[in-house]
Amino acid sequence: MNGMMKAAVFEKPETMVIREIPIPECEPDGVLIKVEACGICGGDVRNFYQGLRADVGSQIMGHEIVGTVVEAGPDAKDFAVGDRVALAPDVSCGECVYCKRGWVNLCAEHKMLGTHFPGGFAQYIAISGYIIEHGFIEHIPDTLSFDDAVMAEPASSVIACQNRNNVQPGDTVVIIGDGPIGCIHIEVARAKGAAKIIMVGLTRLEQAKEFHPDVLLDSAAVNPVEEVLKLTDGVGADIIICANPVTSTQEQAVEMAKKRGIIVLFGGVPKSNPMTSLNSNLIHYNELTVTGAFSYPSCGLRDALSYLNEKKITASKYTNVIVPLDKICDGIMLSKQGKALKAVVKPWME
Known part of the structure; x- marks a missing residue:
């Protein structure tokens, strides 16, 4: 898909700039997703003030993502144009001693959307076949709204913790x-x-x-x-x-x-x-x-979507602050001050 999009680009601590940048290319085995909403995580707040991990400089942050597939490469597996999807940040290597045991959340080469890869504080995000295979992307149930599904990523670690214990x-x-x-x-x-x-x-x-x-x-x-x-x-x-x-x-x-x-x-x-x-x-x-307790297993995001779909978690009680991209710093500040229980960015909101 050709054209430009708006993105909130982190440049240095306490500096995030709204830019018009090219829409990322959809790789042959990947998908391009229109971001409908992206939650602001406590980690995003910390990174905004302290800087990104792994010595990453400028980046599009955001990893609690829901959206719609608008383009799928010819070799993309499991996802097609029109699919409603939820994403989570972790991308594991699949090869280390921890991944071999199924402990993908403890991967020795662990990487994240919003840090090592561009994240969801943008109008579009491209997900490669590698991320589809090694990361988290799940279909959102037809009966679950984007507004509710955006809580799936934060809920995933909670459910995993209580399951394991x-x-x-x-x-x-x-x-x-x-x-x-x-x-x-x-x-x-x-x-x-x-x-x-x-x-x-x-x-x-x-x-x-x-x-x-x-x-x-x-x-x-x-x-x-x-x-x-x-x-x-x-x-x-x-x-x-x-x-x-x-x-x-x-x-x-x-x-x-x-x-x-x-x-x-x-x-x-x-x-x-x-x-x-x-x-x-x-x-x-x-x-x-x-x-x-840290993160969640490979079924974590799917489990959370089920909890939300079954109304075991009432998403609407959390998302009490919703901001457009150009007000993202307000959302971050309200989160830091504790005035937002959960702030959500809607990149297409005016």
């Missing part, structure tokens, strides 16, 4: 962190039958109320450990998910866990201060499991 009916689940990811954890835990869902929040408590945790604790007003122990008759929670970038909450999580409980370090912490201090006696004597 076997959240099940009867569990008491504590979620620490009241951002959009923490709220998705509420909905997924409920879908899995958790008996009691406790949210520990700080800055977005009013927004978190909309997702109806059984108990909402303000960590500035109460001691979360004491409150969780009271709410569980001194036994503690089955699983505690630290969905925020604060190491002190990881320490609290160990203190509020049931014997043989699971503590999930879901949110990455600042690289400048990644060390934490956990009570090893509690881990030892209570046979606790402390584990990490």
Whole structure:
């Protein structure tokens, strides 16, 4: 497809410029996608202020993408013009020791749309056959709107985390962190039958109320450990998910866990201060499991689309800020300030 398109091009920290650039070419084994919407991720916010990883300079960011295939190469597999699709960022190599075991999210040569490849803060994105094979592109169910499907990528890691840690009916689940990811954890835990869902929040408590945790604790007003122990008759929670970038909450999580409980370090912490201090006696004597959770397996995006299509996750509760491309910096700033639970860019919006 010939012609020009609008794109938000990251040039350096705190500088993103709207440019008219050529529509990317559709490769013989690839597809060209008209971007209908692209969510602004917490990682996008961090990268906007700190710079892209892997020493990447100028780039089109954005990786929570939904759109329509408008061109398909003659050798493209599985996708055709008119298909409605969702994309996620990770592109694995398929050859490393981790990929060979099916752990594509842990790929040693892991690359991402929006960092190593142009992303979705543009009117079009070209996806090569290599990315189709090694990355994430899924058909959106006919009954699911683009506005709802744009939540699939952030939901993917949440669902994968709770699947791997076997959240099940009867569990008491504590979620620490009241951002959009923490709220998705509420909905997924409920879908899995958790008996009691406790949210520990700080800055977005009013927004978190909309997702109806059984108990909402303000960590500035109460001691979360004491409150969780009271709410569980001194036994503690089955699983505690630290969905925020604060190491002190990881320490609290160990203190509020049931014997043989699971503590999930879901949110990455600042690289400048990644060390934490956990009570090893509690881990030892209570046979606790402390584990990490990062990204999702090859079925992750498909699983999330199913959850959204079945209304287990109510996408409309998250996307409370929608901006056109030329207002993308406003969306990033509102996300950073916590005023946007989830900001979405619509590249064709005036």
